[in-house]
Ligand code: KIV
C-alpha cells in the first residue's frame with residue numbers, strides 16, 4: 303500500500319462524541335468502546351480530556367494501559383497544567399501516547415472568549431507545544447475555530463506549531479460552518495504556503511451543523527489532509543462530528559475516484575455502532591447512512607425486483623462489508639452455547655466465562671418464551687445482566703396494581719447498601735408509583751429528564767426495554783432495564799440509573 307495515500311483515522315467518540323448531550327459514559331463503558339475501536343483498527347483513539355474531571359483522567363489512563371494497537375490521545379488546553387495532567391494519564395501508552403493541545407485562533411474567539419491578542423495566542427501555543435514535546439514526540443496541535451480564522455494568521459500559527467514540535471496540526475471547523483469548496487481551499491492554501499508543512503500531518507475535524515461534515519472532510523483529503531477526526535454514528539457536540547462509518551465507506555466505495563486507503567476493518571462497523579447506541583441510549587435514525595436500520599432495506603417493488611436479478615442494481619456496497627448479515631446465525635431455543643458465544647463475539651462482546659454462563663441462562667429462558675432471538679435481544683440481555691455498575695441498590699421483588707378503577711399502587715422491596723427495605727406507594731400511574739417507591743426507599747430525589755419504553759423486537763412476547771435519564775446532583779445518567787413485564791423493566795431502568803449516579807459520585811469523590 304502506498305503509505306502516502308493512507309489517511310489516518312482519528313476517532314474522537316470518547317472525547318468530542320461524549321460531549322453530545324446525554325452521551326456520558328462510565329469507565330467500563332469507555333473501555334468497551336475503546337476495545338471495539340481497537341478491533342476496527344482506528345489509528346488514534348482520543349480517549350478524553352484528562353483535566354476535565356477525575357473520571358475522564360481515570361478513563362484515559364485505563365485506556366492507555368489496556369489498549370495495545372492504536373495511539374491514545376488526550377485533549378488539553380494550551381496550558382502547562384492541562385498538559386502535565388494529560389501526560390500523567392497518557393504515559394502508560396508510551397510512544398503511542400499523544401498529547402493533543404489546542405487554542406482558539408479566530409478573531410471572535412480570541413477577542414471575546416480568550417481576551418488575548420493574536421501574538422499572545424501564538425506565544426501560548428508555542429509554549430504549550432514545546433512543553434508537550436518535552437514529554438513525547440507525538441504532539442498534535444489544534445487551531446480551534448480554524449475555519450473562521452484569518453488565513454494569513456492561520457498559516458503563521460501552523461508554521462509556529464510545527465517549529466515548536468507538533469507532528470500533527472489540526473484545522474477544525476469547530477462550528478460546522480464551512481462548505482467543501484472553501485475547506486478544500488483552506489487546506490490547499492496551508493499546503494502551498496506553510497514552508498515547514500511537510501514536517502507534519504495536516505488533520506481535519508468537522509462538525510455537522512450544516513450536514514456537511516463528511517463532505518468537507520473528503521474535500522480536505524483531496525486537498526492533502528492526512529488525518530480525519532471522526533466519531534461512531536457521527537455523535538458529538540451539537541449536530542455531531544464527521545461520522546466514521548460514512549467517511550470510511552465513502553473512501554472505500556468510491557476508491558475509483560478517490561485513491562486513498564485507510565486501515566479500518568470495516569466489518570466491525572455495525573457492531574461498533576450498535577454498541578455505542580446501546581451504551582449511550584442515543585438511537586440511530588432509521589435512514590442514517592451505513593448503519594441505519596433502513597440503510598440496506600429495499601422496499602419498493604421495482605427495487606426488490608432489481609435486487610433479485612443482480613444486487614448491484616441498487617446496492618453500492620454490501621451489508622457484509624460493515625458486518626451486517628455476515629453469516630448471521632438465527633438463535634432460538636435449540637441453539638447451543640457455541641452458537642450463542644459466536645454471535646456475542648460477532649456483536650463485539652468478549653465476556654469472561656462466568657458472565658457467559660449468566661447470559662446463557664438468561665438467553666435460554668427467553669428462548670423458551672420466544673421463537674427467535676435477535677441481536678437486539680442479545681444486546682439487552684448483556685446490558686441487563688452483565689454490564690452493570692456496582693449494585694448499591696438491588697430490586698428484590700415488586701408488585702404493582704393498577705387499572706381504570708384502583709389507585710395505582712407499587713409495593714417494592716429493595717436491598718439498599720445490603721439492607722432490605724420495603725414500601726407501598728400510590729402514584730399517578732403504575733410507573734409513577736414505582737419511581738416514587740424507589741425514591742422513598744433510596745432517599746434520593748433525582749430529576750427525571752426522560753423516560754421511554756420500547757419493545758426490543760416484534761411480538762407480544764418480546765422483551766420490553768425501558769430507558770430512564772436522570773439528573774442527580776448536576777450529573778446526567780442513563781439507566782436501562784429489560785424484562786417481559788414493562789413495569790418491572792421500568793423499575794430496573796430507574797434503579798440502574800440510580801446505581802450509575804451513585805457510581806459517578808463515588809468515582810469523582812464529589813458526593814458520596
Ligand atoms: O471542534 C473543535 O474545534 C474541537 C477541538 C478541540 C479539536 O473539538
Ligand code: ZN
Pocket residue numbers: 318474476507509539
Ligand atoms: Zn470538535
